[in-house]
Amino acid sequence: MVSVVTAAGVGIIVLVHTAIAAVGARYFRITLSTRWGSVLYTAILIPLVYVATTLALGALGLGAGAFEDPGQLIVVTWAFPFFLGWSIDLFWVPAPEELEDLPE
Numbered sequence: 155m156v157s158v159v160t161a162a163g164v165g166i167i168v169l170v171h172t173a174i175a176a177v178g179a180r181y182f183r184i185t186l187s188t189r190w191g192s193v194l195y196t197a198i199l200i201p202l203v204y205v206a207t208t209l210a211l212g213a214l215g216l217g218a219g220a221f222e223d224p225g226q227l228i229v230v231t232w233a234f235p236f237f238l239g240w241s242i243d244l245f246w247v248p249a250p251e252e253l254e255d256l257p258e
Contacts, residue, residue, distance in 0.1 A: 156220050163216030167231050170207060175200050175239025176247075183243065184250045196240065204232055 178200045182192040208231065212218070221227040 160217060160220045164220050164230065167211050167217050168235050170211065171204055171231060171235030172239045174203055174207065175236045176242045179240045179243040180247060200236060201232065
């Protein structure tokens with residue numbers, strides 16, 4: 155059985171990764187002019203950032219021993235936050251074309 159502290163640690167990792175994905179996807183959509191460019195940068199660079207944050211948060215002991223299967227670990231701490239953050243940017247935040255006050 156997983157302790158409350160371990161579950162809270164996994165929750166923190168999921169929240170941090172979701173925020174990274176949402177902000178990163180938004181940044182790439184605003185700065186890059188092509189749709190495929192922002193998709194490729196989001197799909198490649200955000201998981202690279204996840205490596206660094208997973209190592210840093212894992213060194214703090216957050217979520218240690220929560221999963222026995224590596225597949226569950228990757229789905230819960232990488233795939234779920236990645237697609238949740240990306241969907242937050244795509245569906246709930248206005249598109250960059252709709253905003254009027256963006257710098258040129």
